Amino acid sequence: MEDDFVRRWESQVKKGTLAFILLNILRDNEYYGFELMEQTRRLTDIQIAEGTLYPLMNRLKKENLVSSKWVEQESGIPRKYYKLTGNGISTLKIMVEYWKKLEESIDKII
Amino acid sequence: MEDDFVRRWESQVKKGTLAFILLNILRDNEYYGFELMEQTRRLTDIQIAEGTLYPLMNRLKKENLVSSKWVEQESGIPRKYYKLTGNGISTLKIMVEYWKKLEESIDKII
DNA sequence: ACTTTATACATTGTTATACAATGTATAAAG
């Protein structure tokens, strides 16, 4: 019961948080989908479902926060690399400001 | 456009975060609905819509994280006071752990 | 007297998002 609520809560916390994490990861490098899942897992211990990541990246692309390009591999399936756009960089700055303020507020009450 | 994305993002961040904030506020005192909106506004600068708060409190009650009691006023409309249950206290502890870990991870990448 | 503003709780409909399930395809390892 209790665990069930926490599980659902964690899923809700990810709404918004995931996009924020992914944009932050893309600030330093270009990455392709699977790599983004690995990086997120490594950096935050959050396991992103594939059914979450790909629609999310498409949304970010549609919003013009990231751009993508296909890169053929000598072996295996082509990879779609994502990169922050100028708009993505400036939007991320606003998001970081909001997050820091939120974090600070929550730190005071927990 | 950009602002539009940020506005929607902030709304998404609130999913999960709001429940967490409200439970934390209720850790120290009993509060009624309107007071919870004020406290949240004061402590986090987040303006909770009424259409968000009341269904949210009902969910928390249904999940047995809070209990409520009506208190008649000498003047004005009766108030419904909310209080953390034992289950609410222990669940909140788990949530705080998750949040601290998340916060720490995000701090490293922003 | 009448209107506005603030308090107090609540429901309905809309929108956005995480995620399980499922699908397609390549290639290395057992």
Place this chain on the structure above:
DNA sequence: CTTTATACATTGTATAACAATGTATAAAGT
């Protein structure tokens, strides 16, 4: 030759924030 890992994608479901709307009391403004 079957399993596992890589790689991208879609569909359907559940959940939650919020605008809009509704009901009701009472103080303050004009």
